[in-house]
Every structure is written in C-alpha cells, then in structure tokens.
Amino acid sequence: MEEITYLEAIRQALWEEMDQDERVFLLGEDIGAYGGAFKITKGFLEKFGEERVIDTPLAESGFVGAAIGAALVGMRPVVEMQFADFISCAFDQIVNMAAKHHYRLREPVPMVIRAPYGGRLHAGPFHSQCPEAWFVHSPGLKVVAPSTPYDAKGLLKASIRDPNPVIYCEHKYLYRHAKGEVPSGEYVLPLGEADVKRQGSDITLITYGAMVQQGLEAADQMSAQGIEVELVDLRTLYPLDTETILASVKKTGKTLIVHEAPQVCGIGAEIAAVIAQEAFRHLDAPVMRLTAPHTPVPFSSPLEDFYLPNAAKIASKLKDLASY
Amino acid sequence: MEEITYLEAIRQALWEEMDQDERVFLLGEDIGAYGGAFKITKGFLEKFGEERVIDTPLAESGFVGAAIGAALVGMRPVVEMQFADFISCAFDQIVNMAAKHHYRLREPVPMVIRAPYGGRLHAGPFHSQCPEAWFVHSPGLKVVAPSTPYDAKGLLKASIRDPNPVIYCEHKYLYRHAKGEVPSGEYVLPLGEADVKRQGSDITLITYGAMVQQGLEAADQMSAQGIEVELVDLRTLYPLDTETILASVKKTGKTLIVHEAPQVCGIGAEIAAVIAQEAFRHLDAPVMRLTAPHTPVPFSSPLEDFYLPNAAKIASKLKDLASY
Amino acid sequence: MSVGTEDLLKFYYYLLLTRGLEDRVIKLYRQGRILGGCYVGSGEEAISVGSACALEPRDVIAPTHRDLGAHLVKGVQPKEYMAQYLGRRTGLTRGKDGNVHFGDLSRHIIGFISPMADGIPVAAGAALAFKIRREPRIAVAYCGDGASSRGDFHEGLNLAAVLTLPIVFICHNNQYAYSVPLSRQMAVPHVADRAKAYGFPTRIIDGNDVLAVYEATTEAAARARSGGGPTFIECKTMRMRGHAEHDDASYVPRELLEEWRRKDPIQRFERTLREREVPEASMRAVQVRVLKEIEDAVDFAEKSPLPDAHEALEGVFAT
Amino acid sequence: MSVGTEDLLKFYYYLLLTRGLEDRVIKLYRQGRILGGCYVGSGEEAISVGSACALEPRDVIAPTHRDLGAHLVKGVQPKEYMAQYLGRRTGLTRGKDGNVHFGDLSRHIIGFISPMADGIPVAAGAALAFKIRREPRIAVAYCGDGASSRGDFHEGLNLAAVLTLPIVFICHNNQYAYSVPLSRQMAVPHVADRAKAYGFPTRIIDGNDVLAVYEATTEAAARARSGGGPTFIECKTMRMRGHAEHDDASYVPRELLEEWRRKDPIQRFERTLREREVPEASMRAVQVRVLKEIEDAVDFAEKSPLPDAHEALEGVFAT
Numbered sequence A, B: 001m002e003e004i005t006y007l008e009a010i011r012q013a014l015w016e017e018m019d020q021d022e023r024v025f026l027l028g029e030d031i032g033a034y035g036g037a038f039k040i041t042k043g044f045l046e047k048f049g050e051e052r053v054i055d056t057p058l059a060e061s062g063f064v065g066a067a068i069g070a071a072l073v074g075m076r077p078v079v080e081m082q083f084a085d086f087i088s089c090a091f092d093q094i095v096n097m098a099a100k101h102h103y104r105l106r107e108p109v110p111m112v113i114r115a116p117y118g119g120r121l122h123a124g125p126f127h128s129q130c131p132e133a134w135f136v137h138s139p140g141l142k143v144v145a146p147s148t149p150y151d152a153k154g155l156l157k158a159s160i161r162d163p164n165p166v167i168y169c170e171h172k173y174l175y176r177h178a179k180g181e182v183p184s185g186e187y188v189l190p191l192g193e194a195d196v197k198r199q200g201s202d203i204t205l206i207t208y209g210a211m212v213q214q215g216l217e218a219a220d221q222m223s224a225q226g227i228e229v230e231l232v233d234l235r236t237l238y239p240l241d242t243e244t245i246l247a248s249v250k251k252t253g254k255t256l257i258v259h260e261a262p263q264v265c266g267i268g269a270e271i272a273a274v275i276a277q278e279a280f281r282h283l284d285a286p287v288m289r290l291t292a293p294h295t296p297v298p299f300s301s302p303l304e305d306f307y308l309p310n311a312a313k314i315a316s317k318l319k320d321l322a323s324y
Numbered sequence C, D: 001m002s003v004g005t006e007d008l009l010k011f012y013y014y015l016l017l018t019r020g021l022e023d024r025v026i027k028l029y030r031q032g033r034i035l036g037g038c039y040v041g042s043g044e045e046a047i048s049v050g051s052a053c054a055l056e057p058r059d060v061i062a063p064t065h066r067d068l069g070a071h072l073v074k075g076v077q078p079k080e081y082m083a084q085y086l087g088r089r090t091g092l093t094r095g096k097d098g099n100v101h102f103g104d105l106s107r108h109i110i111g112f113i114s115p116m117a118d119g120i121p122v123a124a125g126a127a128l129a130f131k132i133r134r135e136p137r138i139a140v141a142y143c144g145d146g147a148s149s150r151g152d153f154h155e156g157l158n159l160a161a162v163l164t165l166p167i168v169f170i171c172h173n174n175q176y177a178y179s180v181p182l183s184r185q186m187a188v189p190h191v192a193d194r195a196k197a198y199g200f201p202t203r204i205i206d207g208n209d210v211l212a213v214y215e216a217t218t219e220a221a222a223r224a225r226s227g228g229g230p231t232f233i234e235c236k237t238m239r240m241r242g243h244a245e246h247d248d249a250s251y252v253p254r255e256l257l258e259e260w261r262r263k264d265p266i267q268r269f270e271r272t273l274r275e276r277e278v279p280e281a282s283m284r285a286v287q288v289r290v291l292k293e294i295e296d297a298v299d300f301a302e303k304s305p306l307p308d309a310h311e312a313l314e315g316v317f318a319t
C-alpha cells in the first residue's frame, strides 16, 4: 500500500473512473489547462482531451444544469465547484431539477458535484463554508464527506458510479494535510456506511471530514486518562448510517457530535434527534454537540481559531461527558 | 376585535407599514396591477404607486439582489416570492450577500422576503415546498413562520421593522383557511418569542405554521381522553425561543415535534437536539418527531395526504407518547 | 422544402389534438375534477407542433408549460396526459407531479419543472452529451418571453454558444409573463435582441404559422446537426387565455386578444389546407379521430386508479 | 471636458497609491505575513481610479476585486486597507473578512463579496432607492469579463434597463477569468456585445487610459443622473499578474503580457502629465507622499491589534 494525500486520492479516483468509463467527464472552472484551483485535475486535459475536461464559463447554474442534462441522456458528469461556497449559485438546479427528477419520472440522474469545503485556511466567509446540511435536508440527493485518502478515493468512485446526484464534500484543509494508505488495486466503498475509526467503550464521538483527525487526537488524549472514546466517522451524510451510530451509542451511553458547520439544523442536530428518539433508554448523559457557532466563517486567525472546533475543544467536551 | 383571514392579516400589515413608513416598498412578480398570485397586494399599486409596488422581470436573484442594495442605502424592501419554491433561484444572494453583510461590515440589511410555502393545495413538488430549514441553518438570517392571523400581522410588522434580513414564511393553506381576531389598533409582536397556544401538563407538542391548527385539533382529541397537551407554536424559527421550549418540556417530560418540512436536518432535528442536551434529566420519554417523509412533495391526493402530517397522525403519536 | 399532404395532415392532427385535449382539461378543471393548476397553450400550438415535427425521433426536447403539442409529437399518449392531470398512477409521473410537469426520456422529452428557464442549461447538457459522443442528435429547448429574463437563460445560451452545441432555442413570445407585459420584462423590442448577445444566429418568425415554425426549426436543426451550433428562434404569438385557468387575464387589453383571435393558428392552418387542396374528407377524418382519442383518454384516465398512499415513499433514489 | 492640473495630480496620486499599496501587499504576501489569498489590480488602476473620480461624493459604488483604486478615491484609507489584509481589528471588517472583501457605506461603497456579479443587482437596488427617493445620486457597478457570464449579470442589467435606473456598469475586460481566456468565456468579441441585449447605450474604451475612463464615466454618470438610465462601459485592459498571487499565470502568452506592459496605465499617464506640462516637482511630491502613506499604512496595520477571539461571535445581527 502506498501512502498518498487526500488530494491525490481524489485525483486517482477521478482519473481511474474516466479511464474506465467513457461516460465520465468533467465540467468546471479552470479545470483544464490550469488543472483546477487546487490542481486536482492537473494533467487530465492532456490525457482525456477537451471534450471530457471542459473549462466552462463562469456560470455555476449553467454548468450544473448542463451536467444534469448530460446525466439524463446517459453520461456521468462530475462537476467541480471551485469552492463549495459557490454551490449556492447553482442551488435551484440542484434541489429542484436534479434532486426531484427521479422521484417524478423514475429516470436516473447520475452525477457528482465536487464541493471543496471547510475552513482553517484563513479564507474567510466566502471560501470556507460547509454547505452539506442544505443538501442533506433536500430529498433526492446523496451527500458524502470523507476524512481520509482511503475513504476519499473509494467513496468518490462509488459516487461516480451511483445513479443519483451526489454532493461530494471534499475538505480543502485535508487536501494536503491528510495522508494515508490506499490499496494499489481498484476498490470502491459503499455509500451510506459509517466507519468506526477508533474503538472505545466509554464515549461515542460522531463526526466527519476534517474533524475526524481532531477527534482522533482528542481521543488519544483521553485514552491517556483512561477514557476510551469510540469514533464514528460518518463518511456519508445522506443516507445516514443510523445503525452504526445507534450501535455505538447503545454501547457507550454517552455521545458527543462534532462538526465544523453551523450548529442550528446541522448534521449534528439530526443525529442528536435520532439518538434522542431511538436510543433514549441507553443514554447515560445528554447528547452533546460541539460545532461552529452560528456566525459566518471569520477570516482573521484568532477569530477562525475560535470559530472552528479542534482537538483541544473536543477533549474538553469529552472530559465533561466522562465526568457526567 | 374583528375576525379576518391570515391573508388579510398579511395584507393589513403590509399596507399599514407602507402607509407609515415611506422607506417600505414592494418588489416581486405580478404584485402590481394583478395584485399578486394570491392577491395579497391587491389595491396596493393604486394606493402607493408604481415606484413603491414594483412588478419585476422574472428574475428572483436579480430582484432579491436589488432589495439588498436598496436596504443597504436605507430603504425597507419587502420582496414577494411568487411561491417559496422559487427562493432557491435567489439562494446565493440571500445566504452570501444578505446574510453575511452585517457580520462583515456592521451595516444593517433591513429587508423581508415573503415566502408563500407549504402543501395541502395539490400543487405538487414545485409549489408546495417548505424552505425554512435552509435559512435557519444560514447564520445572519431571521426566519419567521406564523400560524394565525394575529401572529401573521404582528410578526410581519416586526419583520419589516427589524434591521436584518428576515425570511417570512407564510403558509399558503392558511391564507384562506385560518381566520381569527386581530386588534383594530396597531400592534407589533416581537421576533424570537414562541407562543403557548394551549396549556397542558402531560405532553409538549412543538410546531409552527399550518401544523398548529392540526396540533390543536389533535390536542382536543387527547383532552377528551384525559391527556392534556401543551402546544408551543414557535412562530419564529430563528432565533429559536429555547427558553419557552425547555420550560414546557421540563414541565411535561414528553415531547412531540411536528412539522411539514422534510425530517432530516429540519427544525425538529434542532429542537430535539436542544432538548436532548438541555432537558435530558427531565425527559420521561424519547423526544419524538412527526414530519414529512424524506421525499419531494407529491401531487396526487392520496400521496399528498400520506405525505403531510395531520391531526389524526399527530393524535396517534401523542397516544404513543402518553402511554410510553 | 416540400411538405406533402401527409405531413400537412400530421400537423393538423397534432394541432387539433393539442387544442382538443387542453379544451377538455379546461372543462374538467371547471367541473372541479382537476386539482391544482391548469395550464394550456391555446393559440400557441403551432409553435410546439411545428418545431417538434421538424425533429428526428431521437432528438431531445426540453419543453415548457405551453408545449403539450411537442410532447404529443414526441409520442406522449393523450391518455397519459389526462391521467397526469387527474393524478392517476397511469400518468407519466404516477401522480407524483401534476398538470404540465412531466416528461419521458424514452420518448426523448426532458421533464419540465416549474422554475422558468431551468430547462435551458439542462437541454444544453443533453446537446453536450451528443456532441461528446458524436451522435447526430440535437436538443431543442423551449422557453417563454418571461423566462428569458432569468439567469439560467443567459448562462445556458452562453454555454451553448461557447461550446458550439447542437441545440435550437425556441421562444414562445406570447407577450405576457403571467400579468407582466413584454415592455416591463425587457427594454428591447424582441426577445431575439437578447439572444444576439451570444454570437449565434437568431430569427424572428410568425409563431402562429405552423409551416413557418416547421421551416425555421428544420433549418436550425440542420445547422445544429452539422456542427454549426445553436440558433435562437423567437416565435411571435399571444397568450390567448389567463396564465392558468384561475386567471381571467383582465389585465390584457381586449383588442389585443381580438386581434390575435383572428390569427388563430388552427383556423389559419385550415385555410392553408384548403388552399393546398387537402381533401375535406381527410380533414374531417382527422377531426373525428381526435375527438375519439380525447374521449378515450378521459375515459382511460377516469378509470385509472389513483396511486396508493405508500407510493409517496417510492422512487426518491434510483437503485 | 476640462481636466485641470489639480485633477491630473489627483488621478496621479490615486494611480500611484493603488499600485504602491498593492505592490506592498504582494511583498508582505511573499514574506508570509498575509494569510489567505492576495488579489491585486495591477495594470487596471486606470479603470477604477478614472471612473471613481468621475463621481459625486454621495454616488455609490459596488466594486469588484480589481478596484482598490475606486475604494481609495471614495475615501478608504491606506491604513485601513493594510489592516484589512493583515486581519486586524482596525481593518474595515475588523478581521471578519480578508483581502479585498470589504466596503463601507459611510463612504458609499457596497462591500464586495466573492460570488462574481452578485454586486450588480445589489448596485441596481441602490440606484432604485435613489430613483424612488428622487435623490440626484447614481450607482456604479463594476465587474470582470468572467463575471458577465453569470446569471446575476443578466438579471441585474435587465432590471436596471426595465426600471431605467441611474446606474453605470463598468467592466474590466482584462481578457482572462482566472485561467479562462475571453474566447472560452463568450462567443462574441466584446463584453459590450452582451450588454446590447438590454437596450441601453454601451461603450468600449481603452481601459488603460485614465482620462478616457474618466470622460466615459462622466458622460454616463450625467445620463444616469438626468434620468436617462444605465450605460455599460467596457474597459479593455489586461490582467498583468496571476489571478491571485499564488498563480503564476503561465497559461497567459508572454507576448500578450509584453504587449500590454508597454501600455501600462501609469507610465502612460506620466507621459500625459509631462505633455500637459505638469511640473516634475508636483509629480515628485505625489510620489513622495504616496511612499510615505504606504509605509505609514504598513506600520499602522502591523501595530494594530488582532481581534480578540470572542469577537468572532459579535455582529451577526444588527440590533
């Protein structure tokens, strides 16, 4: 197994899927000669040509709409948002056209929108947002958010092969800060399955994306103090793997949910609600959430540091829970 | 006190605010000579003139953007979405421009977007949606959703006077199906305060919009069986009145949350999460949710009936809770 | 271009069928047998029929809410349309959606959705697929004058232009968008003036002349098919009823309606048929056939079952 | 139009100040003292300076990310700009936002946000307010060539046209949108060809000639102010650096850059100043003043405190 970055894992998944399936093609801003704002598609134009690596005009609604149309007639488009923040410009096409089509007409819309999201890069309110909950709340979309190179690759392949519109949230901070092993051969991971990234019996920590690393760090700190944290990495946000979540919570009786997106009506709200309804008798402590506060993402370092959850803040909450 | 419809209450609030404050003006499709798709602004053009009752081209992002600009230079625009479903076309302007402006620059953006929402009118997937959770999840917006003529009028006035962008969700079914008394004199209701529409000691039922009527009906049925339901009408969805919610839940120990929007990451998720965290020791039963399923809103009567919560379904859940 | 008698009778059939089905739906609506909205394209049938008849079977259309005719030409059956309006399981959306919100890719129709102009970039995407796959197919996207104010119109037309896609844009300029007249929708006299911004040919034609629409679409389709890129065709017409059946359209000057009533595309085409000496008997045969098909359709729809409640949960995702 | 020596020196001051501040920011960025992105308008200063100088103090601008010059003309202080870039509490967003994402309505600047073209309908809304209130004020909305592909461009320009709003649209056509050249952005040669779709006057001018920009904006502003509605001014220019400082712009042909380097708006304006016999001493005085202001600004910013962590929670809502 080789060790690669999260960015490289995404690149490999795209490359391999394009190589294997000529229905797969790419649309987005600056993805051709430039190779994409984050250089994910560097070299793709040379390999796959202008017809499958399409630099679009600056028009998110237009190119997402075009991806939907291509998907409807049998292609498997993968759209790159330059930053997830601009997905709001294509919101109508996504939630009204793509999401509802199969329900209405039983025709598949196999497409992926790659959304580079998240903070910690000092990128301010318009280049740091976490849009996932908007789409989780919109029936007809699948939402994926991997935390490791291994998951990123396997889940992107699954997303491309899925016959439904998938919002694939790739965390920008992880691009170069997450490294890990991936098998040299081909593999695909199923959508809708969480992964227990760390076993433990005392507290369940549920999270995804860039917070997984932070959670693992916090869990290690706790372990030193004799508290064993089980970390559930959601990986797919819709459909949500409630089975894995509930199994862990029933085992530990205590839950902390962590995410970087705003708290109100975020993924954590849904999970807490599911737990409160389904695991009520097993709870030994209140279900806790640690998330970003209800503000835009601030730019300046002290503000962004305060805004984002991190290992220290997670550990502190875990301590509270441990001693509840 | 006269008894008027919900529609008339909204009309009065708009009329009075325009009459009193010349900064208030209206933008939207067909709101002028036609008086609006639901005839809320009938007669406004004649009274206030073309400059304050502006029929726009068919361009939601354009006219929401224009409302933001006008608000920034001191006006108080009120935008009518013809149907809340089309608010997704203006999503970017709302969540990126309007919502984040004050945080970044400390300049108020006093504007209201009226969003006629909700189902039960056999209007299918594109004229029945409930968009509120998207905006509750977007920091910088207030979200209002009244259930009675009295609340509708007082809260619309408050929304117009609020120095922030407010998404005012008015339920289309209630337009002509909700009647009630409003004082003849002027009154304004504060944003952010829930209203206990019915006192009870056994179960807390938390809801808003068109589900309040259904909840009250269900509560009456329960009362006949000796179960007293306390109904909390949220009225404002952001900021959420957690104080009133928690006070009621702590009293009853049992909670049912009902809404018409999809369940996952909906308002109910947030409320359940808050309760699970803050009222943990007071719970005598799992926090239950009764919402629309995770599908688009179907058109045909048997499907839409199945889709929407109603008094009977609420009563059945209340019974489950009562016997828990 | 030679349009023979057979073609003429085909156009006639679809024109009559479209008008007849919609008139029937209006009647059902008035009887309270249709729930929700009721949208028709009365007086605009020549646009959807003439354009769709100019296409190859595998060309894809993305119609709008005034385009029943194009659906029918593409193979939608009258009974499916009626069942759709009545919310039956036998409708094209199995009751999931209502009225004109349907489509069927097996007949190469991209289902219409409400947000105006959303179909334009989507149709461009289908055209893009054809281009990538080197298939000799084209896409046709329809829109109204009002829809052309939306950003998706701009983004879609531009994308099609930049990528030289095989697509034809057909605009029903029926002079109103709900209650808003063209003069409040745009500050240029023609929708085609907008389309000039994209760098491909535009045409303005008489939308009430089915042969003119057929001819213009045929030419544009040929250009698209041979790699010449998009064309925009503005069809001048008039919305002859309210926006939907709840709307009495009292905001439209009566004289304007009177003027356009005299230009009715079907009556006019009947005159053409007579000029071209199409036998009255053949015309009557079409009329009779259409009447029967409409009544059969209503019958079928009314006898069709409503969906079962639990079907509401089905089909959110493809598997 | 008579532009006196005082005006010329004012233009010169703002041109130099803009270039100087941005060069300084680039240096700070290279030293790792600036976090996040670093966007400059090198070579495009004449557009923002020339246009902003043509406005009345209470006219409102909605600038884009290449318009530092316009901000400065409107009264933004160099130290505020530096503090903004360094994320200090003394910046115009108090550290809430970074780099070019700022504004200040007390100086009649609508804060720029990232999604391209969003400022266009917003500026139209400000113009609408002026029209409703019968104030003799106008709005100016800036955009790039790439931004003109977005739906909000279309919706905003159309709204301004239909409502005859007092607004001027100024486009930096710097031939690239990030890595995308104009020819892949649109299938027409000029951005102004797009703007013709809306029914108001358009102009194409040399964006590297500050006097030409000043003159065109003055004329358009007068039209807007007197009720004549919008004007679109396309300023031809070239983006002389990468999209932002992380981008080496290797996709831009070197010859193109060479060609435009010879058209540098500041060197060119210096020749004009000499032609008009503006005293060298006055020019030098401006240069000295600018240098000092820049260093003072850096000094101020670096000595300014960062915001306190808890300030992250402040200001979501107005009270």
Ligand SMILES: Cc1ncc(C[n+]2csc(CCOP(=O)(O)OP(=O)(O)O)c2C)c(N)n1
Pocket (backbone or CB within 6 Å): B029, B058, B060, B082, B086, B089, C066, C114, C115, C116, C143, C144, C145, C146, C147, C148, C172, C174, C176, C177, C178, C239, C243
């Ligand atoms: C984005 C959007 N906004 C508003 C509406 C409501 N609406 C439905 S049709 C219509 C007018 C459409 O006008 P036009 O495009 O000219 O088509 P016509 O109905 O005249 O055929 C409006 C405003 C909508 N469907 N979509």
Ligand SMILES: Cc1ncc(C[n+]2csc(CCOP(=O)(O)OP(=O)(O)O)c2C)c(N)n1
Pocket (backbone or CB within 6 Å): A029, A058, A060, A082, A086, A089, D066, D114, D115, D116, D143, D144, D145, D146, D147, D148, D172, D174, D176, D177, D178, D239, D243
């Ligand atoms: C809606 C949107 N999509 C993508 C981006 C990312 N982006 C930032 S600037 C830019 C290019 C802008 O080009 P142009 O409008 O020509 O301005 P220029 O940078 O050339 O001055 C892109 C793609 C964005 N800011 N907004």
Ligand SMILES: [Mg+2]
Pocket (backbone or CB within 6 Å): C144, C145, C146, C172, C173, C174, C175, C176, C177, C178, C239
């Ligand atoms: Mg129309």
Ligand SMILES: [Mg+2]
Pocket (backbone or CB within 6 Å): D144, D145, D146, D172, D173, D174, D175, D176, D177, D178, D239
């Ligand atoms: Mg540019």
